[in-house]
Amino acid sequence: MKRLVIGLGNPFRGDDAAGLEVAGRVRSSPAIQNMTGSYELIDLWSGSDEVIIVDATHSNSPAGTIHRFDPRRRPLPAGTFASTHAIGVAETIELARRLDRLPDQLSVYGIEAGSFARGTDISPAVAHAIELVAEEIDDA
Amino acid sequence: MGSEREIAVDYLARVEGEGAMYLRLRGDEVLDLKFKIFEPPRFFEAFLRGRKFWEVPDITARICGICPIAYQTSSCNAMEHAAGVDLDGQLRALRRLIYCGEWIESHGLHIFFLHAPDFLGYQSAIDMAGDHLEQVQTGLRLKKMGNTLMTLLGGREIHPVNIRVGGFYRVPTKAALQDLVPELEWALGAAIDTTRWVAGLDFPEFERDYEFVALRHPDEYAIASGRIASNRGLDIAVEEWPEHFEESHVEWSNALHARLKTGGSYHVGPMARYSLNSEQLTPAARRAAADAGLGAQCTNPFQSIIVRAVELVFACEETLRLIGQYEPPPAPYVEVAPEGNTGHGASEAPRGILYHRYSVDDDGLITDAQIVPPTSQNQLSIEEDLRSYVVGRAHLPDDDLQWQLEQAIRNYDPCISCATHFLDLTVDRE
Numbered sequence: 375m376k377r378l379v380i381g382l383g384n385p386f387r388g389d390d391a392a393g394l395e396v397a398g399r400v401r402s403s404p405a406i407q408n409m410t411g412s413y414e415l416i417d418l419w420s421g422s423d424e425v426i427i428v429d430a431t432h433s434n435s436p437a438g439t440i441h442r443f444d445p446r447r448r449p450l451p452a453g454t455f456a457s458t459h460a461i462g463v464a465e466t467i468e469l470a471r472r473l474d475r476l477p478d479q480l481s482v483y484g485i486e487a488g489s490f491a492r493g494t495d496i497s498p499a500v501a502h503a504i505e506l507v508a509e510e511i512d513d514a
Numbered sequence: 515m516g517s518e519r520e521i522a523v524d525y526l527a528r529v530e531g532e533g534a535m536y537l538r539l540r541g542d543e544v545l546d547l548k549f550k551i552f553e554p555p556r557f558f559e560a561f562l563r564g565r566k567f568w569e570v571p572d573i574t575a576r577i578c579g580i581c582p583i584a585y586q587t588s589s590c591n592a593m594e595h596a597a598g599v600d601l602d603g604q605l606r607a608l609r610r611l612i613y614c615g616e617w618i619e620s621h622g623l624h625i626f627f628l629h630a631p632d633f634l635g636y637q638s639a640i641d642m643a644g645d646h647l648e649q650v651q652t653g654l655r656l657k658k659m660g661n662t663l664m665t666l667l668g669g670r671e672i673h674p675v676n677i678r679v680g681g682f683y684r685v686p687t688k689a690a691l692q693d694l695v696p697e698l699e700w701a702l703g704a705a706i707d708t709t710r711w712v713a714g715l716d717f718p719e720f721e722r723d724y725e726f727v728a729l730r731h732p733d734e735y736a737i738a739s740g741r742i743a744s745n746r747g748l749d750i751a752v753e754e755w756p757e758h759f760e761e762s763h764v765e766w767s768n769a770l771h772a773r774l775k776t777g778g779s780y781h782v783g784p785m786a787r788y789s790l791n792s793e794q795l796t797p798a799a800r801r802a803a804a805d806a807g808l809g810a811q812c813t814n815p816f817q818s819i820i821v822r823a824v825e826l827v828f829a830c831e832e833t834l835r836l837i838g839q840y841e842p843p844p845a846p847y848v849e850v851a852p853e854g855n856t857g858h859g860a861s862e863a864p865r866g867i868l869y870h871r872y873s874v875d876d877d878g879l880i881t882d883a884q885i886v887p888p889t890s891q892n893q894l895s896i897e898e899d900l901r902s903y904v905v906g907r908a909h910l911p912d913d914d915l916q917w918q919l920e921q922a923i924r925n926y927d928p929c930i931s932c933a934t935h936f937l938d939l940t941v942d943r944e
Contacts, residue, residue: 410579410672413627417658461627465640472643473651 378422379405379511380415382429382463389437389487389500393428396483399508411463416470424479426511429463430487430500437488438499440507446480483507518545521916533928535919536766537900542908549897549923551769562883567593567852567874568679574870574885575673578929580623583616583664584863585885586677587738588870593679595753596857596874597850604843605681606738611836612667612674613737613861617829618701619660619671620864621784621822624927625708626653629819632921633715649711652704656826659694659701663833666690681847691837698837702830706802709823713806717816718918720903724813724895725774726786729862735794735828736787738861743790744780745811753858755869761886772891779894782866783926784821785812796835799828815899815925822927853878863888865927889928896926 381397384390397405406418411429419425431441433451443450449471450464461469463482470476485507488497496504521537538546558577565573570589575582587609594601601609626649627639636642643650661671666686668674676683727748729740742758743749750758761770774780788795789811792803803824812821856873866888873882899922907915 413623413654413657414661414671416654461638461640465638469640469643469650472640473647473654 375424376422377403377424377426378419379403379426379428380418381405381407382409382411382427384409386492386494388489388491388493388495389485389497390430390490391494391496392430392485392487392500392504393483395496395501395504396428396485396508396511399504400511402512402514412461412466413469415463415466416473416475419477419480420475422477425477426481426483427463428483428485428507428511430490431484432487432490433484435486436499437486437497438503439486440503441484441486443482443484444480445482446476450482483511519912521912521919523916523920535900535923537904537919539904539908542905544901544904547897547901547904548766549893549900551767551893559883559885562872562880565880567596567872567878567880570872570880571677571679572673572675575677577885577887579672580620580929581616581863581865581868582673583613583668583677584861584868585870586674587613587861588859588863588868588885589872590677590679591739591752591859591861592857592870592872593852593859593874594850594857595859596852596855596872599680599848599850601681601848604685604841605846605848607836607840608667608682608685608843609738610734611833611840612664612677614829614833614836615660615663615667617660617737617825617864618833619657619664620927621826621829622653622656622660624864625712625819625822625826626650626656628927629822629921629924630712630715632917632924633712633819649708652708656701656704656708659697659830662697663694666694678847679852680850681843681845683846685842685846688840688842691840695834695837698830698834702798702827702834705823705826705830706798709802709806709820709827712819712823715819717814718903719814720816721813722815722899722902724781724785725777725779726789726811727774727780727782727867727891728786728790729860729867730790731794735791735796735832736862740860742860742867745789748774752860752869755858755860755886756871759869759886759891761890767893769890769893770886771893772886773894779898780891781895782888782891783818784825784864784866785815785818786866787862788812788821788824795824795828796831798831799824802827815922818925818927856882865889865929866891887929889926892926892928896923896928899925 379400381393383393394407397407485503518540523535534550536548571586574585574589664671669676726745729736730743731740852874860869869886871884
């Protein structure tokens with residue numbers, strides 16, 4: 375079983391870095407940090423049986439809330455994962471579904487961001503959630 | 515007098531960056547039309563001041579995730595011009611080669627994912643994939659081909675790190691380039707098929723008498739170097755840009771509007787390049803253009819998708835040629851000393867001419883910078899297209915008119931992120 379962790383985000387936009395930070399902490403499997411979360415994800419995960427994606431979310435939940443999604447069962451909720459690029463992670467997953475290029479197992483962690491302000495500060499609640507998600511992935 | 519109506523798109527889809535469109539109509543009469551770039555200003559020209567000249571390709575690459583090679587090439591060209599250095603031989607060929615990778619990646623993205631859904635009536639490439647799976651797969655594979663080439667030569671596909679003033683930090687082996695040949699041969703065939711496919715799309719009857727401006731080179735279809743030429747007789751060296759073009763600010767856009775000092779708008783990009791230089795295309799690209807029914811010039815902006823496909827054929831064929839003649843150069847770069855001088859550089863980004871100018875002091879620090887991206891040069895032309903397109907079509911329902919006008923904007927593959935120093939659509943009908 376080949377497992378891959380993909381952390382998404384922008385390291386210079388506050389809590390948006392959450393996915394990157396988780397990927398940097400995971401020890402139990404290869405982890406990639408990716409800053410666009412667009413079409414290239416499909417190539418990145420090809421060859422892996424189990425893929426775990428971690429990204430920051432904005433869904434009006436309290437900062438640091440951990441959301442867990444199984445996109446093989448249903449599409450990611452619209453508007454929760456945002457991208458300023460051509461398409462984002464939710465759209466990329468739907469494109470891969472049409473192309474029959476989803477990995478056999480795919481799970482998505484969303485860590486609710488408190489702030490997307492410019493800079494490298496991560497809010498305490500999000501920093502705590504980063505540790506929890508990294509541990510959960512390593513313990514699974 | 516008919517009643518006024520307003521069509522507003524507050525956030526344009528399938529463009530790079532954030533922009534909007536506003537249109538106010540009374541019957542057939544356009545009362546107000548604005549193509550708005552509201553993405554925040556980027557301030558690159560300001561924060562380049564005080565930086566070392568050799569930092570410029572790495573800093574300006576950050577302006578765009580789609581066309582970083584354009585920024586790196588134009589900035590290196592400017593520094594090399596300031597130093598009186600012209601790249602030649604294999605270093606020049608490698609610069610053209612990585613640029614072909616960017617054209618393949620960018621044109622592949624625009625044709626299949628951003629523009630084709632407009633013609634086929636889908637909101638997105640994801641919706642399109644249901645009925646046109648093969649095309650979407652081809653688009654992804656072509657994009658990947660371009661990325662692979664950029665990664666091999668540039669170190670990574672987004673914001674490459676291996677480009678330096680005077681050449682490269684490290685050059686590829688002949689074997690590494692040869693490994694790409696089988697996939698490139700597939701890409702060439704796929705690009706030819708793509709040209710045939712897009713030539714069969716339905717195009718609105720719409721022609722405009724553009725002043726096309728593009729680089730022109732005596733020996734090749736210009737990409738990374740050349741003189742600035744137009745279909746109306748302009749033929750100047752790159753350093754004469756400031757004498758012939760000017761930029762101005764309009765209150766509705768965060769991107770400067772560029773215009774010709776002698777008269778108004780001009781058009782840069784694939785249609786301009788094709789119309790000026792089509793005789794220099796590679797044989798398969800010339801055949802693909804002829805088979806697609808393109809004449810010596812293309813003046814229907816909706817057909818820009820065909821021209822992009824022809825350029826995709828060209829870029830694949832040219833890449834194969836450059837790899838076939840490659841021998842590693844004796845050194846990966848040449849020394850460049852621009853201290854105390856001003857340099858001008860230009861190259862053909864996928865969307866059109868990208869002009870850079872830098873002044874460097876005696877310590878090698880940048881004292882002044884000017885960057886003029888293709889989308890800011892095309893803004894006036896885009897607004898004029900929209901204004902002309904509405905004439906005779908104002909009777910269309912708002913939804914149809916909005917769809918077609920958004921498509922007219924995407925004809926230009928506008929890169930709003932690059933242009934801000936911009937897309938939502940609003941139509942007001944009185």
